[in-house]
Amino acid sequence: MQTKRPPLSRERVIAAAMALADEKGAAGVTMRALATRLGVEAMSLYNHVAGREDLLDGMVDAVFGEIELPVSTADWKIAMRDRAASSRAALRRHPWAVGLMDSRSQPGPAILRHHDAVLGALRTGGFSVAMAAHAFSVIDSYLYGFVMQELSLPFTSAAELDEIAGDILSDLPADAYPHLTELITKHALKPGYEYADEFEFGLSLILDALHPDEVSSPVTSRPGSRGR
Secondary structure, eight states: OOOOOOOOOHHHHHHHHHHHHHHHOGGGOOHHHHHHHHTSOHHHHTTTOSSHHHHHHHHHHHHHHTSOOOOTTSOHHHHHHHHHHHHHHHHHHOGGGTTTTTTOSSOOHHHHHHHHHHHHHHHHTTOOHHHHHHHHHHHHHHHHHHHHHHHHOSOSSHHHHHHHHHHHHHHSOTTTSHHHHHHIIIIITSTTOOTTHHHHHHHHHHHHHOOTTOOOOOOOOOTTOOOO
């Protein structure tokens, strides 16, 4: 007896597209490949998405839907820290999303809720509108950049790091790169080292540097001026 497939819906199409992207990257998500995965004709997908761009919009919105929303009544640093951790986890689950998060011209409801909640937590924490915008931007620039770097690393475990670091050290001319050798042997190869710990260190630097009552007034130097 043939198992009856569940009917197509926008949610099911987007979920299948995300699973496909998790395996093959965003470039691997074509209407034809998606239709094959769902066991339907490609044209039937257009009853639920307008095209590939609409599909990508839905996929990115779904990733934002996986991120824990910051609570406006919480301490703003705790809210931003928890939200950054949740964002990083979502982006690690869906590596293809890093380059698409802020690229959509038609943001969906999850994106809008997320952005509004982040700004709301900052505004409740005492940030001016301008400073909330600055804080949002710098936190996300660090977050996205760290995840991109993290995902590009050639190791995913301590054992792989040990092997790669050992190969690098064995190929280095003796005493040619003393500081690099020191970093590898006295930091990266120390028991318990996790590259992921660098995320918390950098995030703390940013959050500690942000102040709700700080007024943004960048000094622009003109030719011939002394910066006054």
